Amino acid sequence: MVMDGNGRWAQRQGKPRSHGHQAGSEALKRAVERILFHGIGHMTVYAFSSENWSRPSIEVKQLLDLFMKALNREVRELNDHEVCIRFVGDRSAFSRPLRDGMKRAEKITRNNRKLILNVAVNYGGRADITQAARQLATAVQSGQLSPADINEDLFDRHLSLHDDPAPDLLIRTGGEKRLSNFLLWQLAYTELHFSDVLWPDFDAEHVDAALHDFASRDRRFGGLSRVQSA
Ligand code: IPE
Numbered sequence: 217m218v219m220d221g222n223g224r225w226a227q228r229q230g231k232p233r234s235h236g237h238q239a240g241s242e243a244l245k246r247a248v249e250r251i252l253f254h255g256i257g258h259m260t261v262y263a264f265s266s267e268n269w270s271r272p273s274i275e276v277k278q279l280l281d282l283f284m285k286a287l288n289r290e291v292r293e294l295n296d297h298e299v300c301i302r303f304v305g306d307r308s309a310f311s312r313p314l315r316d317g318m319k320r321a322e323k324i325t326r327n328n329r330k331l332i333l334n335v336a337v338n339y340g341g342r343a344d345i346t347q348a349a350r351q352l353a354t355a356v357q358s359g360q361l362s363p364a365d366i367n368e369d370l371f372d373r374h375l376s377l378h379d380d381p382a383p384d385l386l387i388r389t390g391g392e393k394r395l396s397n398f399l400l401w402q403l404a405y406t407e408l409h410f411s412d413v414l415w416p417d418f419d420a421e422h423v424d425a426a427l428h429d430f431a432s433r434d435r436r437f438g439g440l441s442r443v444q445s446a
Pocket residue numbers: 219220221222223224225263264265268279390
């Protein structure tokens with residue numbers, strides 16, 4: 217899920233953008249509940265892109281403070297719901313307390329299997345692909361790997377979501393029809409659902425509508441549909 221539209225949601229009400237981010241964190245809670253309700257096992261949310269640093273420093277600070285608070289507040293309940301939280305992205309840019317909070321949340325929830333919830337923070341799809349290429353190049357240079365052994369499976373195993381299946385469905389709220397550097401490799405055959413609803417307004421019924429839309433898709437993966445091949 218690309219949780220987009222927080223700022224516009226707040227600005228439409230004459231409120232500061234941070235108010236939208238706050239409401240956005242509530243929307244995430246509702247979305248996770250609905251995803252659990254449907255028995256979906258994997259979900260990845262885009263919380264902060266590697267390009268979001270280009271926002272005014274006050275907004276970046278408010279967002280990171282909000283992550284910290286939400287982490288401390290929600291980990292227990294997520295754990296009670298058997299959610300395993302994992303963070304993907306480059307954490308080295310974050311403060312020590314935030315990094316510790318992330319590590320703690322991952323440790324507490326690591327054995328949960330009902331839902332794997334990946335939170336993409338300081339994440340960029342291109343950076344992810346680049347670091348995988350670097351790891352493989354290093355292995356080749358040291359003689360551990362031959363270039364001929366590099367295939368899609370091996371490459372995939374060096375990406376940050378290597379434990380998760382490729383996503384079936386991408387939901388982007390907020391009306392923009394673009395990927396904004398999210399999961400570039402993994403989205404190759406993902407179904408795309410774009411919603412005009414601003415993220416803080418995204419509710420259980422919108423999750424259901426997206427899943428309903430997904431259920432009507434004919435996924436061919438380059439082949440023929442069941443009807444065509446019959
Ligand atoms: C998404 O909402 C949250 C983050 C990118 C962190 P935005 O803050 O991008 O909201 P809009 O798109 O400006 O309305």
